[in-house]
Amino acid sequence: MQAGVFKEAVNFSINDIKDKQDPTRVLMCSPDYFDIVDVKNVHMEGQIGNTDKELVNAQWQSLKQVYDDLQSKGVLDEVSVLPGAPGCEDMVFCANQTFPWKMEDGSEVVVMSKMRHESRQREVPHFEAFFQQKGFKPLHFKDVKMFEGMGDVISHPEKRLLYGGYGHRTTAEAYNELAAMLQTPVVALELINPKFYHLDTCFVPLSVDSVMLCKEAFTEQGLKMIQQLFRHVYYIPEHEAEAYFSLNAHAFKAHGTKTAILQKGSTETVAALKQEGYNVVEIDTAEFMKSGGSVFCMKMMY
Numbered sequence: 001m002q003a004g005v006f007k008e009a010v011n012f013s014i015n016d017i018k019d020k021q022d023p024t025r026v027l028m029c030s031p032d033y034f035d036i037v038d039v040k041n042v043h044m045e046g047q048i049g050n051t052d053k054e055l056v057n058a059q060w061q062s063l064k065q066v067y068d069d070l071q072s073k074g075v076l077d078e079v080s081v082l083p084g085a086p087g088c089e090d091m092v093f094c095a096n097q098t099f100p101w102k103m104e105d106g107s108e109v110v111v112m113s114k115m116r117h118e119s120r121q122r123e124v125p126h127f128e129a130f131f132q133q134k135g136f137k138p139l140h141f142k143d144v145k146m147f148e149g150m151g152d153v154i155s156h157p158e159k160r161l162l163y164g165g166y167g168h169r170t171t172a173e174a175y176n177e178l179a180a181m182l183q184t185p186v187v188a189l190e191l192i193n194p195k196f197y198h199l200d201t202c203f204v205p206l207s208v209d210s211v212m213l214c215k216e217a218f219t220e221q222g223l224k225m226i227q228q229l230f231r232h233v234y235y236i237p238e239h240e241a242e243a244y245f246s247l248n249a250h251a252f253k254a255h256g257t258k259t260a261i262l263q264k265g266s267t268e269t270v271a272a273l274k275q276e277g278y279n280v281v282e283i284d285t286a287e288f289m290k291s292g293g294s295v296f297c298m299k300m301m302y
């Protein structure tokens, strides 16, 4: 399979795609300067100044504890924390500033995001420095206006295939440069619902064969491409994905163990995860949901 972008239809099957190993390391960013100072997405409406610092810290620590426990059990290889920076109120959402990727020759690269909002653009160099120190080669877009990293780009499990959301925080054109830089096919999916402004709010691949999603977030064309590439699709009701950010679950397989961490309260999402053999960990991320993010947004895997 060659690099390229598929926007309307796919002319290949998942069996045509090369295998890859999925990441086993987690990066978090501490919420030292987390705050709601403006409205970057519809979830933030009416929430300016409405955060409780103690709850913020307690909820973030409970997620960190889950990852630390997974590391001590040998499920994760490493858990790192980058300190938050002053003036970067959204930096805790560390899925957005970069997209790390292992090339076919084994070399590690990291694509630097072009954040839509000015305050978030300041976050990016902190992550570039982190990945450089880990030995990743930073890659920069030449001619792209918006690209929000792993908020919008999610990999097919175990395959060298990417799904890229566009319309709110990433432009469709970004995927031409991304596919060329990473030498990987990209299935570009238009996001049409403002509640689901990043792909990671509405689309959770669970295995080579299955994915869960909220169909109200996508176009007919997009759904058709997804249905062609995954044998089974779990359709999660919009109210559940919205109320609990349940499709911002972090569902991953590392060292043979399947773990899913998500905001507590959803039923159909948890049932789908259990059906797929996941160990489900439910936590409270209510303070972060006010800013439009939950578990998946609060970590980077590389």
Ligand code: ARG
Residues within 6 Å of the ligand: 040, 041, 090, 093, 095, 096, 120, 150, 151, 198, 200, 201, 291, 292, 293, 294, 296, 297
């Ligand atoms: N307040 C942040 C923003 O609007 C939330 C980002 C959530 N991240 C995510 N990957 N969905 O930019």
